[in-house]
Amino acid sequence: MTHIRTLKRIRQDKTNYRKRAAVILGRHSFVTIKVSDQNVAAQLLKPTKTGDIVLASAHSKELAKHGWKGAFNSLPACYLTGLLLGTKALAKGTSDAVLYIGKDKFTTRVAACLRGVVEGGVKMPVSEDSLPADERIVGQHIANYATALKAENQDAYNARFSSLLKGGLNPEEYPTHFEEIRFKISGKPATLKPKKESEKKEKKKEGAEGKPKAKEKAAKEDKKEAGGKKEKKAGGSKK
Numbered sequence: 605m606t607h608i609r610t611l612k613r614i615r616q617d618k619t620n621y622r623k624r625a626a627v628i629l630g631r632h633s634f635v636t637i638k639v640s641d642q643n644v645a646a647q648l649l650k651p652t653k654t655g656d657i658v659l660a661s662a663h664s665k666e667l668a669k670h671g672w673k674g675a676f677n678s679l680p681a682c683y684l685t686g687l688l689l690g691t692k693a694l695a696k697g698t699s700d701a702v703l704y705i706g707k708d709k710f711t712t713r714v715a716a717c718l719r720g721v722v723e724g725g726v727k728m729p730v731s732e733d734s735l736p737a738d739e740r741i742v743g744q745h746i747a748n749y750a751t752a753l754k755a756e757n758q759d760a761y762n763a764r765f766s767s768l769l770k771g772g773l774n775p776e777e778y779p780t781h782f783e784e785i786r787f788k789i790s791g792k793p794a795t796l797k798p799k800k801e802s803e804k805k806e807k808k809k810e811g812a813e814g815k816p817k818a819k820e821k822a823a824k825e826d827k828k829e830a831g832g833k834k835e836k837k838a839g840g841s842k843k
Contacts, residue, residue, distance in 0.1 A: 618706075620707050623706065624704075624706070627651055627702065627704050628651045632700070632701060632702045633648060633650045633700065633701045633702075634651070634702050634703065635649075635702070635703050635704065635718070635728070636649065636704055636705065636706075637686075637703070637714045637718065639682065639711065639717075640677065641677065642676060642677055643663065643665060643676045644677050644681060644685050644713065645661070645663045645664070646661065646662050646685055646686055646689045646717055646721065647661040647662075648660040648661070648689060648692075648696075648698060648701060648726075659696050660693045660696050661689070661692075662685050662688040662689035663685065664676040664681050664685045666685075666688060667785065670785050670788045670789055671784070671785060671788065672684065672781075672785050673768065673771045673772055673773035673781065674743070674768065674773060674778065674781065674782075675768070677713065678743065679716045679741060679743070680716075680741060680742060680743040680746075680778065680782045682713045682714075682716040683719060683720040684782070684785055684786060685717055686716070686719060686720025686722075686724065687720035687723060687724045687786065687790060688720075688724070689717075689721050689724065689726075690721040690723065690724015690725050691724050691790060693721070693724070693725070694724070694725045694726065699725065699726060700727045700728075701721075701726055701727075701728055702729060703718055703728060703729075710734070712736055715734055715735050715736055716735075716740075718730060718735070719736065719741065741782075742779040742783065743778035743781075743782050744779050746775055747775060747777070747778045749775075750764075750765060750774075751776050754776075
């Protein structure tokens with residue numbers, strides 16, 4: 605019986621060498637995005653023969669320095685972290701990059717961060733259909749959920765949003781607060797318009813958004829973001 609030897613990082617499911625080789629051969633600077641159950645971190649790196657060089661990095665905890673009072677791993681926070689990385693990348697003289705997530709999954713939060721990097725000024729190949737709708741980027745879905753919950757059950761509202769209320773942010777004001785922080789980071793007037801997410805879904809197959817499972821999944825995601833509950837990691841640190 606023949607034994608086929610595989611590299612250790614392949615056995616440990618840590619590295620996709622085909623993607624890695626494509627990045628190195630293309631000589632592209634690349635962006636990595638890691639989302640945990642509490643934070644999001646993004647880096648801009650340049651591959652070299654001796655290892656990757658970090659050109660710029662951003663962490664959602666940095667948003668607090670700009671006055672951010674919301675959750676640090678919500679869709680708005682992911683976008684703002686990407687926007688922060690985009691502005692840092694331009695300051696370092698890098699205006700082109702590709703996304704590299706290795707063995708990790710391309711989740712909605714990763715997409716939100718990627719959109720922030722792109723709108724921060726870094727040119728990256730990305731499909732508009734894969735990015736979250738404006739309504740979710742600004743946190744309008746959180747504000748809508750908070751308004752409905754407050755009218756239905758005040759105690760549940762106070763418990764669900766206790767961390768936000770303690771920090772001085774009313775969840776109903778999420779979109780307004782988001783725009784304030786976005787302006788502080790980019791220095792540009794508002795460009796995002798909270799469109800209804802249904803407008804984006806109309807481009808997909810007819811009847812897809814009416815499926816019960818899809819609605820239940822969206823509702824669960826809204827509750828997780830709104831309440832700041834922990835979410836399973838999208839993936840470990842993998843290259």
